[in-house]
Amino acid sequence: RHKILGHVFSGFCTKMNRCKQMNTGEEALETPLKRCLNTFDITLLGVGHMVGAGIYVLTGTVARDIAGPGIIFSFIIAGMTSMLAALCYAEFGTRVPKAGSAYVYTYVSVGEFWAFVIGWNIILEHMIGAASVARAWSGYVDSLLGGAISNITVSITGEMHEQLFGKYPDFLAFAVCISYACVLGTGVKGSAMVNSILTLVNLGVMILVVVVGFYYANLDN
Structure with missing residues (x-):
């Protein structure tokens, strides 16, 4: 009985940990999906995914209540961690192009x-x-x-x-989520174009805030 249970448990663990076999050579690059995004679109998709609303919502609160001027080092550490994660994804994307x-x-x-x-x-x-x-x-x-x-x-x-x-109940936030879904429903190219526009606007606002902040900065602080 113990041998039967051990065999069943061993088979169950084997099935849980079985790995997907990948094709090699040119077959690994074959996909039924349409490749319609260029390097610019993919880059802005990555930037837009990393730079969200949190930088506007949390930065001031954390700087005022928790970190103070040390928030600069917090961003440096977070940036280094994000870079390591990006390098891991780049390596996986190269080895498993699926x-x-x-x-x-x-x-x-x-x-x-x-x-x-x-x-x-x-x-x-x-x-x-x-x-x-x-x-x-x-x-x-x-x-x-x-x-x-x-x-x-x-x-x-x-x-x-x-x-x-x-x-x-936040009906406006609900409407925004429904708008997300409608944009995604237009297709990959359409949603990528909207993402590119919003990401460029987002980066422009961030650059403006940084420039204005340097102009009005008080070194005595």
Whole structure:
């Protein structure tokens, strides 16, 4: 009986950790997907994925309440860590030239079970990331309007006092997420073009903030 259970458990572990076999040579580059993105599009996709709304939402709060001037070193450490992650992805992308990102890389190198876990983590990451960006954008628009959106929403729906939820349902953030989905539904090329435009605007705003910050900087601080 123990031998049977051991054999079953061993077979189960073997199946969980089996790795995907990759084709070699030119067959490894074959894909049913249409290659419609150029280097510029892919570069801005990567930049847009790394530079999100967090740099606007968290930077001031962290500098004021936690790190102070030491936030410069925090950004340097975070940048070095991001560079290491980028180099890892570049190496994996060269060795495993297949669509699927970290899911495929894990499936080929570690095993099926861990690829399953990584795949669902990627889905969760993008869901949380999209929701946080939409919430941040909604908060900024509401702030520019003097809190009109939140006040009207609270007057209609009332406040929610649950600890894990916001004070009111954010319909504007929901509309932003639906807009994301509609843009993605237009196709890869269309969504990449929108991403490129927004990323360039984002980088332009960051450069403007840096230049203005240097101009008004007080060295006594």
